[in-house]
Amino acid sequence: MxxxxxxxxxxxxxxxxxxxxxxxxxxxxxxxxxxxxxxxxxxxxxxxxxxxxxxxxxxxxxxxxxxxxxxxxxxxxxxxxxxxxxxxxxxxxxxxxxxxxxxxxxxxxxxDLCVDRSALDRIVAAGGFITAATGGAQDANSVLVSKADADLAMDAAACIGCGACAAACPNGSASLFTGAKISHLGQLPQGQPERYRRALAMVEQHDAEGFGGCTLHGECQLACPKEISIDTIARMHRDFLVGAATTREERSGSGVG
Amino acid sequence: MNRATRFWRSTVGKKIVMAVSGIIMIGFLILHAAGNLQIFESSAKLNTYSAFLHGPANELLWVVRIVLFVAVIAHIVSAYQLTMLDRAARPVPYAQKKLQAATIGSRTMRVGGVLLALFIVLHILHFTTLTLQPAPMAAGDVYGNAIASFRIWWVTAFYVIAMIALGLHLYHGAWSSARTLGFEQGHSDPFHRPVAVTLAVLIWAGFTIVPVAVFFHWIS
Amino acid sequence: MELRARVPEGPIEQKWDSHRFEMKLVNPANKRKYTIIVVGTGLAGGSAAATLAELGYNVKCFCFQDSPRRAHSIAAQGGINAAKNYQNDGDSIYRLFYDTVKGGDFRSREANVYRLAQISVNIIDQCVAQGVPFAREYGGLLANRSFGGAQVSRTFYARGQTGQQLLLGAYQALERQIGKGMVQMYPRTEMLDLVVIDGVARGIVTRNLVTGAIESHAADAVILGSGGYGNVFYLSTNAKGSNATAIWRAYKRGAAFANPCFTQIHPTCIPKSGEYQSKLTLMSESLRNDGRVWVPLKKGDTRSPDTIPAEERDYFLERRYPSFGNLVPRDVASRAAKSICDEGRGVGTTGLGVYLDFASAIERVGEATIRERYGNLFEMYQRITDENPYKVPMRIYPAVHYTMGGLWVDYNLMSTIPGLHVIGEANFSDHGANRLGASALMQGLADGYFIVTNTIADYLATAKLPPVDTSRGEFRDAEAHVAARTKRFLAAKGTRTVDSFHRELGNLMWEYCGMSRTAEGLQTALEKIPKLREEFWRDVNVPGSADTLNQALEKAGRVADFFELAELMCLDALERRESCGGHFREEYRTPDGEALRDDEHFAYVAAWEYAGDGARPVLNKEPLTFDYVHLAQRSYK
Structure with missing residues (x-):
């Protein structure tokens, strides 16, 4: 050719x-x-x-x-x-x-064609994790996860962090990336304690990086090499909304006696 | 930073404001369209309804007006701010860019929104304050005013075009506002939107039918 | 050089426990006074960096990719073993230990392997706690599958993306520590030298791949988790960037390199399609659970596979290994495919391929079931080859996949340079001469989450480490050395690209030091490689400059190291006059063609010590004893 x-x-x-x-x-x-x-x-x-x-x-x-x-x-x-x-x-x-x-x-x-995608890492650093320091875990089978939840979490966790969602988005929004991580962790019982805090922190970091907002064109889903659904964005919105409505300001200095 | 500020500062917070204000307006549109359709019954029916709103229900009318005013302003302000953020997010455009999923509805949200804002102002000046009178109009005679105005081709044309913009706006907005508020529909295709399509078609048809019917003398 | 493995005394079940008790600890308040460098962010490096930071150490972490999440552990498909015995099918720590030692063809250290099997259970707990979405049964318990011919179901998996999910777990823990300021992350930064001061590893010299800046980083200990060296073969299933530079530089600073000739050839990869080919793609080994491997009986039979009747097909694995059939270990399956293709019975345009046929499985369980089991793999195959494996058999061929060899480490995972620890694929420790499926992920995470993070405290607490900063002469010398090398590449201005040399080196290695090796071939390679290397330095063309992102320059540095490593691999392969695991010497085989070990003379780890450029490296031997798993000929017949 x-x-x-x-x-x-x-x-x-x-x-x-x-x-x-x-x-x-x-x-x-x-x-x-x-x-x-x-x-x-x-x-x-x-x-x-x-x-x-x-x-x-x-x-x-x-x-x-x-x-x-x-x-x-x-x-x-x-x-x-x-x-x-x-x-x-x-x-x-x-x-x-x-x-x-x-x-x-x-x-x-x-x-040339290389870009700096460290913004995505910083979104994860802001809250895209479950706090579980090495060594403290209980037996793996003591947490039951329904197959449906595990599958949904896996669908979202398949994200490869390439940034195509933001590149394809007419608004330059990385909502699919952020929503995928929030959905993955928020779908699992282990992710519940930090669920709303995570959504707030990750969305704030997403915005601070200068990504645009989501208007649900859906371009990201079609660009995603893992075909992650924009349903993950809906879940991010929900967790953000619940978080904004219910999260208390964290008090510092309550120290131990 | 307090909770409300944090909420408003984020793109998702603004989107939620847009969704909530949008849904309020959809609610209003349904009532408004239902009110309008009384024109097909009789002139008395419509004018009585109008008199009721301006008479016994006047306080309620003002509450609705204030709520709507706040909703419209919130909708416009957040739309404007989001648009600015979105534009800033891509300072260098692509030499080539193809859209794969965006619908005509989602693509025309901004331009359609501006048109609708303009329409709302003109519409209020036209039928509410009677400031603009394309034909002689009289206070209290909603029926007569509608007949007089919509017999003029460009008035009808303007309303018909604005309602197309409204339909498209709803086709995307009714669907996306639910998703912005976190509703998942559990359908395998997230673009599936039966409720939004129904709402958009009904509201569009409900509003369009009145000027069109008047223009073609289906009502006299 | 003295190789002190420092394996603790006592029964094998108690070694790790008693060792943990005997090791010195670092006071929590003192941990922040120590800085630890971690090179590489795969399962081993990423988990180690995160865990060390959780413990309170200052960590500096380096990767050449643009994000720590992209390390090549992410590509592992099949799963991770753990001796949980959740399936009640007779598994135990002892059985996993036994299988791994035997699978490694008795060339690994028993104590290390036992510890690996012990820790395997903690890994699964840890990963689940982090939110790794392992496959589940409807009741909510974890699902398992049998993998790589194991007779128990001990493999945990997350669809065909287990490596990705485990890595993302470690990456998220690492990002959490980066967010807290406990880890300083240096992406797009490549380690180019190790700095040894007073005989102890005290830092590294790096190149910032974006600005070209050569920088020094001082620390109290250095951990290398930089992966394997399969890319010496040019075509492999490794990522394009996977390289041996970090471990090779450490080798040249005094770390012994163990068993470099132990490379694993994976049997189920998509065959090469042309000269432009840049890498090979692995298809998960799990495909062999349902696929049947065959070739036409007749040589040069070019009929399309569906028109070849059953009696004219040779299901050679089932024929030669009736009890394991298509599920024989990787090394055995790979060699069988190669020997068939050498006979001229290979399929496809190149003749280097065998069929992996799902027709009988589809007939037995239906296409829907096969789709559910392997859908994503079939899709991937079709995307690459444009053939529909539901209709026509897949074509597969072995490809370089993993390197069992690596820097020599003691029981504490410390190399022969005090303070330099080596984890994951970069070390040699646990897989002997052949790695079993779903064991690499286990080893990387065991090393990173649980082992090095404990043993390093003992080193820091016992070593007397004077403060060192990067103004020391040793750092200046190393920086100058790195800068001079960079300059030399750019100054060559020759007529051949880096890739053309790499491809040629890869062909040489595949030919002479690949799936089967002979003394004669290895000697030929040992003559050809230095000549090609000399030509490389003279005639390579590296465009661009040193002060920007320059991918050709990055490749040149890595290929230069591959040239030297290739020679060591051939030397080691020549020296090891036996066949074991992935190392198959044609001279040493049983009458029916299987690998023939020589335990009397070669039950040792060959740890090569650098002796200067041009000088023959020194061979040190760590004898291997087998007190628990009895030496036996592996048989899969």
Missing amino acids: NLTLRVWRQAGPKAPGRMVEYKAADISPEASFLEMMDVVNETLTLRGDEPIAFDHDCREGICGMCSMMINGVAHGPNRGTATCQLHMRSFEDGALIYIEPWRVRAFPVVK
């Missing part, structure tokens, strides 16, 4: 960027999208140009590192598929392909 690529090139976080056109020649339709990028980079290197920087790691759709806006769709045209699992047979020979980084204020471009 022969393809024309229009790729965003940007030397660094502060540098200006622009779309640059490249040819990708003799690409096997069996190659993955990232393998096509590898071939282009080999050619660029050998002719003395700087290769295109792009994030990738596991190349099997689970690490969440790859992040490309392909022809205006996060992770490209196939549903439920991360960029690394997209294969060139999904494109026509001779196609023109636009490749851009995630464009969200909270994800500043590091270089």
